Amino acid sequence: MTPQPTRRNEQSRRAILAAALELLAETGYPALTVEAIAARAGVGKQTIYRWWRGKGAVILDALADDVPEVVALPDTGDLRADLRQVLRATVAEFADPRLSATTRAITIETLADEELGAQARDRLLRPQLNAVRVRLEAAREAGQVRPDAALDQVVELLFGPLYHRWLLRNGPLTDDYADGIVDLVVAAVTPSTSIRG
Amino acid sequence: MTPQPTRRNEQSRRAILAAALELLAETGYPALTVEAIAARAGVGKQTIYRWWRGKGAVILDALADDVPEVVALPDTGDLRADLRQVLRATVAEFADPRLSATTRAITIETLADEELGAQARDRLLRPQLNAVRVRLEAAREAGQVRPDAALDQVVELLFGPLYHRWLLRNGPLTDDYADGIVDLVVAAVTPSTSIRG
Amino acid sequence: MTPQPTRRNEQSRRAILAAALELLAETGYPALTVEAIAARAGVGKQTIYRWWRGKGAVILDALADDVPEVVALPDTGDLRADLRQVLRATVAEFADPRLSATTRAITIETLADEELGAQARDRLLRPQLNAVRVRLEAAREAGQVRPDAALDQVVELLFGPLYHRWLLRNGPLTDDYADGIVDLVVAAVTPSTSIRG
Amino acid sequence: MTPQPTRRNEQSRRAILAAALELLAETGYPALTVEAIAARAGVGKQTIYRWWRGKGAVILDALADDVPEVVALPDTGDLRADLRQVLRATVAEFADPRLSATTRAITIETLADEELGAQARDRLLRPQLNAVRVRLEAAREAGQVRPDAALDQVVELLFGPLYHRWLLRNGPLTDDYADGIVDLVVAAVTPSTSIRG
DNA sequence: CTCTAAGCGAGACGGTACGTCCAGTCTTCTT
DNA sequence: AAGAAGACTGGACGTACCGTCTCGCTTAGAG
Numbered sequence: 001m002t003p004q005p006t007r008r009n010e011q012s013r014r015a016i017l018a019a020a021l022e023l024l025a026e027t028g029y030p031a032l033t034v035e036a037i038a039a040r041a042g043v044g045k046q047t048i049y050r051w052w053r054g055k056g057a058v059i060l061d062a063l064a065d066d067v068p069e070v071v072a073l074p075d076t077g078d079l080r081a082d083l084r085q086v087l088r089a090t091v092a093e094f095a096d097p098r099l100s101a102t103t104r105a106i107t108i109e110t111l112a113d114e115e116l117g118a119q120a121r122d123r124l125l126r127p128q129l130n131a132v133r134v135r136l137e138a139a140r141e142a143g144q145v146r147p148d149a150a151l152d153q154v155v156e157l158l159f160g161p162l163y164h165r166w167l168l169r170n171g172p173l174t175d176d177y178a179d180g181i182v183d184l185v186v187a188a189v190t191p192s193t194s195i196r197g
Numbered sequence: 198m199t200p201q202p203t204r205r206n207e208q209s210r211r212a213i214l215a216a217a218l219e220l221l222a223e224t225g226y227p228a229l230t231v232e233a234i235a236a237r238a239g240v241g242k243q244t245i246y247r248w249w250r251g252k253g254a255v256i257l258d259a260l261a262d263d264v265p266e267v268v269a270l271p272d273t274g275d276l277r278a279d280l281r282q283v284l285r286a287t288v289a290e291f292a293d294p295r296l297s298a299t300t301r302a303i304t305i306e307t308l309a310d311e312e313l314g315a316q317a318r319d320r321l322l323r324p325q326l327n328a329v330r331v332r333l334e335a336a337r338e339a340g341q342v343r344p345d346a347a348l349d350q351v352v353e354l355l356f357g358p359l360y361h362r363w364l365l366r367n368g369p370l371t372d373d374y375a376d377g378i379v380d381l382v383v384a385a386v387t388p389s390t391s392i393r394g
Numbered sequence: 395m396t397p398q399p400t401r402r403n404e405q406s407r408r409a410i411l412a413a414a415l416e417l418l419a420e421t422g423y424p425a426l427t428v429e430a431i432a433a434r435a436g437v438g439k440q441t442i443y444r445w446w447r448g449k450g451a452v453i454l455d456a457l458a459d460d461v462p463e464v465v466a467l468p469d470t471g472d473l474r475a476d477l478r479q480v481l482r483a484t485v486a487e488f489a490d491p492r493l494s495a496t497t498r499a500i501t502i503e504t505l506a507d508e509e510l511g512a513q514a515r516d517r518l519l520r521p522q523l524n525a526v527r528v529r530l531e532a533a534r535e536a537g538q539v540r541p542d543a544a545l546d547q548v549v550e551l552l553f554g555p556l557y558h559r560w561l562l563r564n565g566p567l568t569d570d571y572a573d574g575i576v577d578l579v580v581a582a583v584t585p586s587t588s589i590r591g
Numbered sequence: 592m593t594p595q596p597t598r599r600n601e602q603s604r605r606a607i608l609a610a611a612l613e614l615l616a617e618t619g620y621p622a623l624t625v626e627a628i629a630a631r632a633g634v635g636k637q638t639i640y641r642w643w644r645g646k647g648a649v650i651l652d653a654l655a656d657d658v659p660e661v662v663a664l665p666d667t668g669d670l671r672a673d674l675r676q677v678l679r680a681t682v683a684e685f686a687d688p689r690l691s692a693t694t695r696a697i698t699i700e701t702l703a704d705e706e707l708g709a710q711a712r713d714r715l716l717r718p719q720l721n722a723v724r725v726r727l728e729a730a731r732e733a734g735q736v737r738p739d740a741a742l743d744q745v746v747e748l749l750f751g752p753l754y755h756r757w758l759l760r761n762g763p764l765t766d767d768y769a770d771g772i773v774d775l776v777v778a779a780v781t782p783s784t785s786i787r788g
Numbered sequence: 789c790t791c792t793a794a795g796c797g798a799g800a801c802g803g804t805a806c807g808t809c810c811a812g813t814c815t816t817c818t819t
Numbered sequence: 820a821a822g823a824a825g826a827c828t829g830g831a832c833g834t835a836c837c838g839t840c841t842c843g844c845t846t847a848g849a850g
Contacts, residue, residue, distance in 0.1 A: 007795055007847075030309045035836060044797045049838065104308045110365065111301045112227050117366050125365055152368065153358065153377050160357030161350065167364075168307065168322055169314050171349065180350050188385035204816075204826055230805060241828045246807065401821055424703045427810060438823045443812065498702045504759065505695045506621050511760050519759055546762065547752065547771050554751030555744065561758075562701065562716055563708050565743065574744050582779035598800055598842070624831060635802040640833065 003050050015041040016048060017062040024059060025098050029105035032059070056109035056116050063102055064123045071131040079139040080186050086132060087158060087178035094166045094173050107167065129155050136189075145189045157185050200247050212238040213245060214259040221256060222295055226302035229256070253306030253313050260299060261320040268328040276336040277383050283329060284355060284375035291363045291370050304364065326352050333386075342386045354382050397444050409435040410442060411456040418453060419492055423499035426453070450503030450510050457496060458517040467525045473533040474580050480526060481552060481572035488560045488567050501561065523549050530583075539583045551579050594641050606632040607639060608653040615650060616689055620696035623650070647700030647707050654693060655714040662722040670730040671777050677723060678749060678769035685757045685764050698758065720746050727780075736780045748776050 019040035023032050034055050038045045052058045074082055093099045106124065110117040132155050139145045145154075161181050165171050216237035220229050231252050235242045249255045271279055290296045303321070307314040329352050336342045342351075358378050362368050413434035417426050428449050432439045446452045468476055487493050500518065504511040526549050533539045539548075555575050559565050610631035614623050625646050629636045643649045665673055684690045697715065701708040723746050730736045736745075752772050756762050 004794065009795070012796075028309075033836060034838085038797090042797075044795095044799080045838080046798090046840085047796065050795080054838090107364070108305050108308050111305050114366070121365055121367055125367060129367075149381070150377050153374070153381060156358035156361055156367070157354060157378065157381055160359070160361035161353040162357070163364075164353055164357035164360050167304070168318055169311070170318055170322060170326075170353070177350070180347055181354065184346070184350060184354055184385040185381075188381040201825075204824090206815095206827065209827075231807085232805060235828095239828080241826095241830085242807080243809085243829090244827065247826080251807090398820070403822065406822070422703075428812085429810060432823090436823080438825080439812080440814085440824090441822060444821080448811085501758070502699050502702050505699050508760070515759055515761060519761060523761075543775070544771050547768070547775060550752035550755055550761070551748060551772065551775055554753070554755035555747035556751070558747055558751035558754045561698070561754075562712055563705070564712055564716060564720075564747070571744070574741055575748065578740070578744060578748055578779040579775075582775040595799070598798090600801070600841095603801075625833085626831060629802090633802075635800095635804090636833080637803090637835090638801065641800075645833095 008051070009047075012041070012043050012047055013051070016043055016058060017065060019043075020055070020058045020062045021066075021102075024062075024102055024105055028101060029059070029108055032105075034058075053116075056113055059102070059105055059109065060116055060120055060123075063106060064119075067124060067127075071127055073131045073135040075135060075138055077142075079135070079144050080182060082135060083132075083158065083182045083186070084179055086135075087162065087182055088175050090159065090162055091173050091175060091178045094162070100166075104167075129159065132158065143191065146191045149189045154185065154189055157188065158182070205248070206244075209238070209240050209244055210248070213240055213255060214262055216240075217252070217255045217259045218263075218299075221259075221299055221302060225298060226256070226305060229302075231255075250310075250313075253310060256299070256302055257306065257313060257317055257320075260303060261316075264321060264324070268324050270328045270332045272332060272335055274339075276332070276341050277379060279332060280329075280355065280379045280383070281376055284359065284379055285372050287356070287359055288370050288372060288375045291359070297363075301364075326356065329355065340388065343388045346386045351382060351386055354385065355379070402445070403441075406435070406437050406441055407445070410437055410452060411459060413437075414449070414452045414456045415460075415496075418456075418496055418499060422495060423453070423502060426499075428452075447510075450507055453496075453499055453503065454510055454514055454517075457500060458513075467529045469529060469532055471536075473529070473536075473538050474576060476529060477526075477552065477576045477579070478573055480529075481556065481576055482569050484553065484556055485567050485569060485572045488556070494560075498561075523553065526552065537585065540585045543583045548579065548583055551582065552576070599642070600638075603632070603634050603638055604642070607634055607649060608656055610634075611646070611649045611653045612657075612693075615653075615693055615696060619692060620650070620699060623696075625649075644704075644707075647704060650693070650696055651700065651707055651711055651714075654697060655710075658715060658718070662718055664722045664726040666726060666729055668733075670726070670733075670735050671773060673726060674723075674749065674773045674777070675770055677726075678753065678773055679766050681750065681753055682764050682766060682769045685753070691757075695758075720750065723749065734782065737782045740780045745776060745780055748779065749773070 016037060019037050020032070023036055023040060027036075032055055034045060034048055037043075037055065037058060038048055048058065052061065073086060076082055094103070106120055110120045129152075133151050136145060136149075136151045136154055140147060140149070140151070145151075158181060162173065162178065165177070166173055171177075213234060216234050217229070220233055220237060224233075229252055231242060231245055234240075234252065234255060235245055245255065249258065270283060273279055291300070303317055307317045326349075330348050333342060333346075333348045333351055337344060337346070337348070342348075355378060359370065359375065362374070363370055368374075410431060413431050414426070417430055417434060421430075426449055428439060428442055431437075431449065431452060432442055442452065446455065467480060470476055488497070500514055504514045523546075527545050530539060530543075530545045530548055534541060534543070534545070539545075552575060556567065556572065559571070560567055565571075607628060610628050611623070614627055614631060618627075623646055625636060625639055628634075628646065628649060629639055639649065643652065664677060667673055685694070697711055701711045720743075724742050727736060727740075727742045727745055731738060731740070731742070736742075749772060753764065753769065756768070757764055762768075
């Protein structure tokens with residue numbers, strides 16, 4: 001009943017993932033079909049259904065395969081500069097139509113399927129967020145961030161607005177915008193120097 | 198060729214929107230079909246396709262019909278308190294499975310279809326964001342917000358993290374979380390009192 | 395409820411019949427629709443349904459309008475020659491794609507709808523058959539046809555084979571074929587000259 | 592693209608043909624739909640469209656399946672008697688509402704679709720006509736039929752009138768009528784005994 | 789070093805919904 | 820009151836994919 005992973009044909013697996021990404025780029029997610037993936041990959045439909053639950057799972061796998069497991073963030077000592085760099089990179093990603101399309105695709109699938117959502121979160125989202133968190137922890141130890149700041153929230157404070165604006169097309173996504181967010185967030189977490197200057 | 202809105206049957210229109218919302222609540226968005234809406238509304242499919250581009254457009258219309266055109270925000274003079282109230286209300290909305298499901302539905306459709314996205318933005322999102330913006334403007338005039346703060350960004354700083362966490366299921370959505378976001382944002386926009394403490 | 399023929403718009407009537415014939419020639423019977431007739435005639439659909447039962451009735455009316463009420467047959471005294479002429483004319487009609495198509499159309503409608511069939515029979519078929527019958531009666535009086543021959547059957551003996559071959563595409567329809575049928579039929583009805591040659 | 596007949600499911604094929612005949616008997620040809628056939632047969636619509644061009648093709652196949660490939664005609668030595676028997680049988684067939692309806696159905700489809708017409712001709716009509724032709728050939732060899740008679744025409748002379756009268760409802764179809772036709776045709780083909788009476 | 793059970797390409801299958809087309813009815817406004 | 824216009828319910832159309840189910844055909848590993 002359950003397939004034997006040992007016997008799995010690696011060549012087919014790769015052909016399927018490649019075909020899925022190609023078709024995603026060409027036709028967009030809603031027009032993507034398992035049948036088309038199978039045809040493009042030169043593979044029987046059953047071979048897809050044997051190893052994945054549907055097109056969403058295939059796409060997720062394909063994307064996760066493309067992403068480096070661990071993402072490292074630069075630490076120049078200048079928190080603001082480092083964050084600007086990260087957010088500008090994110091803006092650039094969203095500006096790239098290809099990457100943008102795939103991210104939208106993943107998001108759709110994520111919305112409709114809880115299990116897939118969990119996988120996407122753990123394999124794609126978390127590593128990225130976590131890298132930023134690590135950088136913030138370093139900043140906190142360096143006294144550049146208030147010790148009581150909830151760093152998970154700070155991370156979401158950085159990415160949430162970008163994601164929101166991009167997903168809902170609520171305005172242009174520019175480097176200036178990214179910088180503005182960073183400035184606001186830095187202001188929010190900088191220890192108050194007020195009491196006695 | 199293009200239908201004549203004058204001749205439109207208002208009764209059918211309402212029946213369709215009502216049926217769409219009912220079915221959405223009962224079966225969820227992916228299982229929602231134009232055929233089912235037509236059947237439930239006692240309407241020919243063509244009548245739906247004559248006036249809408251598909252189920253997404255119907256749902257959007259149905260939801261937009263339910264939303265008050267203008268949303269007013271309380272102004273108690275206490276910005277932090279007012280914002281907490283708004284964000285807590287948003288958290289509550291996201292916690293309600295019914296509302297949550299419809300918002301997810303809209304979001305999916307929005308992602309796949311640019312035109313629909315524009316409509317959703319203008320008719321559903323913007324009014325809500327704008328209400329908060331108005332409150333922030335009042336706060337700025339009252340000297341509670343730095344005069345140079347880009348208020349649109351601040352609004353997104355409030356909602357972005359919530360939306361991000363909810364959509365990607367990146368953690369629990371609680372009142373505490375909402376309060377934490379508000380605290381961070383208020384800290385970000387409060388005029389620096391540094392000069393002489 | 396029942397429409398008042400007095401008030402009927404003669405112009406519309408004619409436009410409808412003309413449009414029906416045009417479309418029949420252009421697109422063929424199965425592709426012919428009431429909607430198209432109405433559009434072509436610049437007429438509301440209701441105006442068609444008010445006066446006819448459907449596209450079949452319209453077509454029948456259109457064709458019956460075209461046909462001379464009474465058809466006369468030549469009588470040269472030579473029965474064989476006269477019949478040959480009639481059957482050759484019929485062959486020519488069947489060879490004309492346009493006439494052939496309309497006859498096929500009528501036949502289809504006739505098959506499906508008994509009432510229409512009756513009308514077609516009385517207004518289109520009978521007059522034609524009757525003309526031949528009259529000629530045969532004359533021949534009988536002239537002693538060229540056996541007095542005991544059932545003339546209705548003889549008429550059908552003439553047209554039945556042609557019709558059969560044409561409708562079922564059971565072979566080529568040529569003048570030779572027509573002549574052959576005539577010869578057989580004449581042989582069948584010629585009084586036996588046996589007694590003394 | 593084109594389906595592979597090897598893989599064809601014989602069970603489905605039979606279920607479809609059976610369902611088609613059932614529904615034809617129950618509802619008549621015009622009310623017959625591919626959808627209903629599929630439902631009754633417990634089959635997907637695509638399975639019908641994969642193997643047939645439409646309901647007409649299905650019905651034709653169903654009927655052709657029912658017909659014995661080769662039809663033999665009795666040969667008692669008495670041509671007139673044998674032909675009477677055949678034509679009376681045909682009259683009986685036309686009198687049976689069920690058989691009559693299916694024949695009308697086939698005819699309609701035949702009229703509209705040349706290819707179908709060709710099939711109907713070859714698989715349904717020709718075998719029957721040919722059987723009569725064979726009998727006539729025997730009669731010719733026995734000297735009961737003029738040697739110069741075009742037998743194909745004679746066959747059509749027998750069936751044409753019946754078909755004509757039935758299809759166009761141009762009069763009652765009785766055994767007497769059939770006998771009358773046979774008498775005429777026999778008269779037409781009997782070698783003239785005149786020469787020396 | 790065969791044999792056999794698995795995965796495989798292929799694609800037919802029962803289904804469901806699609807978006808379109810037309811039938812025939814109903815409604816509104818015009819002539 | 821009839822007509823032009825065209826929106827309405829209804830229902831079949833033929834298509835596209837879904838996910839499952841055979842087919843033979845490799846192909847690997849247990850005997």
